[in-house]
Amino acid sequence: DAINGTPxxxxxxxxxxxxxxxxxxxxxxxxxxxxxxxxxxxxxxxxLICLRIERREVFDHTHGLLFELxxxxxxxxxxxDHIDGLYEPGQYLSWLRERIGExxxxxxxxxxxxxxxxxxxxxxxxxxxxxxxxxxxLFIDRSASRRIRSFYRSFTGIREEYEVALQSRKRQILEAxxxxxxxNLTRYMRRVVSDDRYGIDITAPSLRRALGEVMVNMPVxxxxxxxxxxxxxxxxxxxLALSATRKRLPDHSxxxxxxxxxxxxxxxxxxxxxxxxxxxxxxxxxxxxxGPLMAKGLEDTLMYGYLPLLSANEVGGSPEILGGTSRDFHxxxxxxxxxxxxxxxxxxxxxxxxxxxxRLRIDAIxxxxxxWSKAAREWRSANKALRRRVGRAAxx
Numbered sequence: 001d002a003i004n005g006t007p008x009x010x011x012x013x014x015x016x017x018x019x020x021x022x023x024x025x026x027x028x029x030x031x032x033x034x035x036x037x038x039x040x041x042x043x044x045x046x047x048l049i050c051l052r053i054e055r056r057e058v059f060d061h062t063h064g065l066l067f068e069l070x071x072x073x074x075x076x077x078x079x080x081d082h083i084d085g086l087y088e089p090g091q092y093l094s095w096l097r098e099r100i101g102e103x104x105x106x107x108x109x110x111x112x113x114x115x116x117x118x119x120x121x122x123x124x125x126x127x128x129x130x131x132x133x134x135x136x137x138l139f140i141d142r143s144a145s146r147r148i149r150s151f152y153r154s155f156t157g158i159r160e161e162y163e164v165a166l167q168s169r170k171r172q173i174l175e176a177x178x179x180x181x182x183x184n185l186t187r188y189m190r191r192v193v194s195d196d197r198y199g200i201d202i203t204a205p206s207l208r209r210a211l212g213e214v215m216v217n218m219p220v221x222x223x224x225x226x227x228x229x230x231x232x233x234x235x236x237x238x239x240l241a242l243s244a245t246r247k248r249l250p251d252h253s254x255x256x257x258x259x260x261x262x263x264x265x266x267x268x269x270x271x272x273x274x275x276x277x278x279x280x281x282x283x284x285x286x287x288x289x290x291g292p293l294m295a296k297g298l299e300d301t302l303m304y305g306y307l308p309l310l311s312a313n314e315v316g317g318s319p320e321i322l323g324g325t326s327r328d329f330h331x332x333x334x335x336x337x338x339x340x341x342x343x344x345x346x347x348x349x350x351x352x353x354x355x356x357x358x359r360l361r362i363d364a365i366x367x368x369x370x371x372w373s374k375a376a377r378e379w380r381s382a383n384k385a386l387r388r389r390v391g392r393a394a395x396x
Contacts, residue, residue, distance in 0.1 A: 037180035044177040054087040077104035084291035097122040112220040125343020129316030139363040142323030152308040162320040170297035210255040217244040311362035
């Protein structure tokens with residue numbers, strides 16, 4: 001009664017306010033977290049606070065019950081969800097393998113077309129998104145892909161190219177939902193680079209803009225550069241992102257040169273061991289954020305608004321890649337058999353937007369595309385009278 005306050009009398013809420021300020025968290029309006037946040041979340045869900053699983057004592061504690069069940073023979077293998085959200089996935093998987101022995105480990109890893117699972121991960125394979133999309137591609141008539149895209153653009157009036165659309169959605173997500181995350185990363189990196197004679201003149205605003213644009217232009221979900229592992233594939237993805245960013249931000253060449261040196265961990269000779277450790281930490285934190293940004297920008301945004309053929313808009317797939325050849329399919333299966341012969345082969349998961357039967361019905365459109373496009377025009381004409389203006393837009 002003494003602390004709750006009396007509605008209408010602001011002074012009576014002073015004690016409650018003081019109590020709130022003494023907490024280890026800030027009680028705030030829910031929208032504040034998208035702009036001001038000092039902890040890492042699961043994507044943009046404020047209630048799901050991430051654990052620092054990269055600390056061995058946290059790993060051991062949180063996996064205690066799991067390992068008990070494994071030791072008792074109740075669990076035959078593990079499926080690791082959202083592996084790309086970890087600080088250092090390779091280290092985590094090594095600890096896991098060390099603890100559970102030869103039992104199978106599968107990772108939920110979304111591979112970009114042409115991308116392969118990191119060779120140094122001690123896993124049996126992925127959870128099957130790559131196979132899911134490869135199989136679905138067999139049922140799409142690839143020879144119709146150009147006509148499908150052309151008809152989609154003329155029918156909807158959408159002229160935006162796929163890559164431009166993807167980058168646009170990722171920027172939108174970065175500013176609307178991951179604003180605070182980018183600010184935190186910028187502040188942390190600014191503190192690190194300010195100790196370097198070559199980084200002292202890089203300002204926070206220019207660093208933030210350059211970092212954000214590199215994240216937007218990353219062609220894959222994430223890279224895995226550490227002081228122990230620096231794959232050529234990761235170096236190539238980072239250079240592609242930097243090249244695209246330099247074209248968009250030609251006046252940020254100094255900042256981008258500096259960002260390139262730390263993302264690739266190619267330090268100058270004068271950098272101290274302490275600075276190398278801190279820069280390595282920045283790189284790992286940077287890599288943690290590119291995955292959620294791609295997932296939110298592509299899976300949760302663009303795939304609901306860029307729809308040449310809806311069956312291709314699946315997790316691990318691309319709206320721009322319509323169909324595949326049997327030759328490519330079998331070559332992919334041979335590679336998979338050679339590197340991860342026990343990898344999962346899925347046709348549907350908890351993440352797929354549509355079931356197999358629905359996808360196949362949509363795939364069939366590609367094999368009868370002239371009839372489909374003719375019908376679509378007729379349906380639009382027949383329903384034209386049912387459209388009404390609502391503000392500046394047309395609606396059913």
